[in-house]
Amino acid sequence: MKKKLNDSSKSKYLLVAITIFCCVMIVLSLTVDMAAAPLKYVSGYLITPIQRGLNQAGGWLSDKSIYFQNSTDIAARNEVLQEKVDVLTAENNQLLQDKEELDRLRDLLELDSQYDEYEKTGARVIAKDSGNWFNVFTIDKGSLDGIQVDNNVLAGSGLVGIVTSVGPKWATVRAICDDLSNVSAMVSSTMDTCIIAGDLRLIDEGKINLVKLTDEEDKVMVGDKVVTSNVSNRFLPGILIGYISELGMDSNNLTKSGYITPVVDFRHLQEVLVIKELKEVKGAQEALDSEAETEAEMKIETETGSETTESADE
Amino acid sequence: MKRRIIIFLLIFISFILQCTVLPSISIASIRPNILIMLTASFGLMRGKREGMFVGFLSGLLIDIFSPNVFGFHTLIHTYIGYMNGFCYRIFYDDDIKMPVLLIAASDFAYGILIYGFQFLLRGRIDLFFYIKRIIIPEVIYTMLVTILCYRFLLALNRKLGKAEQRSVNSFV
Numbered sequence: 001m002k003k004k005l006n007d008s009s010k011s012k013y014l015l016v017a018i019t020i021f022c023c024v025m026i027v028l029s030l031t032v033d034m035a036a037a038p039l040k041y042v043s044g045y046l047i048t049p050i051q052r053g054l055n056q057a058g059g060w061l062s063d064k065s066i067y068f069q070n071s072t073d074i075a076a077r078n079e080v081l082q083e084k085v086d087v088l089t090a091e092n093n094q095l096l097q098d099k100e101e102l103d104r105l106r107d108l109l110e111l112d113s114q115y116d117e118y119e120k121t122g123a124r125v126i127a128k129d130s131g132n133w134f135n136v137f138t139i140d141k142g143s144l145d146g147i148q149v150d151n152n153v154l155a156g157s158g159l160v161g162i163v164t165s166v167g168p169k170w171a172t173v174r175a176i177c178d179d180l181s182n183v184s185a186m187v188s189s190t191m192d193t194c195i196i197a198g199d200l201r202l203i204d205e206g207k208i209n210l211v212k213l214t215d216e217e218d219k220v221m222v223g224d225k226v227v228t229s230n231v232s233n234r235f236l237p238g239i240l241i242g243y244i245s246e247l248g249m250d251s252n253n254l255t256k257s258g259y260i261t262p263v264v265d266f267r268h269l270q271e272v273l274v275i276k277e278l279k280e281v282k283g284a285q286e287a288l289d290s291e292a293e294t295e296a297e298m299k300i301e302t303e304t305g306s307e308t309t310e311s312a313d314e
Numbered sequence: 315m316k317r318r319i320i321i322f323l324l325i326f327i328s329f330i331l332q333c334t335v336l337p338s339i340s341i342a343s344i345r346p347n348i349l350i351m352l353t354a355s356f357g358l359m360r361g362k363r364e365g366m367f368v369g370f371l372s373g374l375l376i377d378i379f380s381p382n383v384f385g386f387h388t389l390i391h392t393y394i395g396y397m398n399g400f401c402y403r404i405f406y407d408d409d410i411k412m413p414v415l416l417i418a419a420s421d422f423a424y425g426i427l428i429y430g431f432q433f434l435l436r437g438r439i440d441l442f443f444y445i446k447r448i449i450i451p452e453v454i455y456t457m458l459v460t461i462l463c464y465r466f467l468l469a470l471n472r473k474l475g476k477a478e479q480r481s482v483n484s485f486v
Binding site for chain 2: 015018028058201204
């Protein structure tokens, strides 16, 4: 029995050991939330600084390629943009006036303007997911800058995604166009709720699925604005997601589904804004759970009650 | 020992390139998978153990930075390294056709496994779309990169082998 193991069977045992290790980790990460947290913590310290540096190299590369592509039509574009600036300046003046009025009216109504008052922090995108399958990226700020899991991430004017894991100086963000992403949303004009579900197949077309829209009065139209809903438990309400580009009735004749065009360009994300506030629903969630439990209990009671009446009838 | 350190550094650099620089040279938002290339070529050049070792490390790195299930990529990469180790016996130094084909096959298998476990199980049944849009372009791009990089890996492997030979000889 003391015979030395030969190389081939040794590697076979090693393979079995690794397989068991991986299976345990898979099961653990499916059941417990933070199974790999210490590993992530340590390696994050090691890898993210290098990623930050190298990403600048990558950015330089793509900047150069864009520079060569576009240097010809820059002059033409400049003219168009100048016109746009004039138009926007005029528009902006108008809007500022409107805003003053709005503020006054809000004061009257004692509402606070929601969108501007969230505390935000800017962050740079430093790395993408390693494969071609998912739309996940790493940003260069983490728990030391006040970022938590489930923080909402914006870019420009719209929702980009949500923070899924956090290290001291980095965080990973899942974009809303990722195949695994589902966002509870609503149509801002009618307040009808729907779900924005990411799909890899639609990324090329620049669209995102919109499903389960309840629109009983048939008032939602193509072009309507879609924002995060007030019943979501992870997304803050009223953040712009995009505009409806297609809409149709589902085969169940109850809900509608279609596509939206997001306002964010997911291909060229460089800087993002992270809202440092969480939607505070912890208490509410517990209340909902307990309510559901009591409902379930009541249901059981009524069911058993009906059974007894049935048996009495028999 | 020196070999281990150099391989570790190689995996580390490849992973960082994969996440930072490669997205900016991607074609139609598809980038090559150089970690699979590394795993498969080390399995082929050095046998099952080494392939498994490289696969385990590169898979672990991917898993650490992906928010999805932990351990999935480690498992796949380990097996890809191990499987490529079976071809160690029929490996010739100068032939580039076989490594390219094997790496392509590995990348294809990797794509199919990811699709099967992370997409098909969630009801995305459109297999041919994913093959056409993601898996095949990735395989082709990876093959291209392999043709460019394989000589370098081979030279590195040869150099390390020679250095080891020398140190063994100096002991004797």
